Amino acid sequence: MKIGLLGRKVGMTRVYDSNGKVTPVTVIEAGGNSLVQIKTAEKEGYSAIQVGFDAQKESRLNKAELGHFKKAAVEPKKLLREFRLPDGVEAGAKIDLGVSQFEPGEFVDIIGQSKGKGFQGVVKKHGFAGQPAAHGSKTHRRNGAIGNRSTPGRIWKNMGMPGHLGDDRVTVQNLRVVQVRSDDNVLLVSGAVPGANGSYVVVRPAKKKPSEAKQK
16 A cells, blocks of 8 residues: 655656666655554544654653654654545555555655745746846846835735745655665655755655656
């Protein structure tokens, strides 16, 4: 049964197939996933499993967190995430939390935290064209007027403004699994994955079936 797993983005590289075709891939290290808690519909109101990833020092946990891991007989973990169980699947069913649950050629969704870029202007954040670059203009990369005199007499919602960019939860859908290296606990996934190298990611089976054209 394929539920998903937690991992860490290692970086990007390329692989070649038997015909010499190159495929850019992202390397995801996903070893050490542990089952921390099983949630049932009778007790919590829904069926799910809680998975932990990446070992943590006991000294960095409070008593409640440490007790949670000791109750499950699992070494402390830095990252905890829940995966919902499909309808009809019992909480006690055998669940594979290794990379071997995925196969080359199938599609996955990957969730990560995008790179934070700090406070940015409208040209970088929204793709505005900017204002004249010469002839007396002093507002080259500004957004310009955002109001409209007495009517409507206010600023519209969703107006493109400067502000914080990045550091958002991003889901990339339908990435193809190119290789599964079980001995190294590594997945090679086609294309780019959100986040910086070393950041945590969630890998789950694709929610939406890819089109026939994309599968080819």
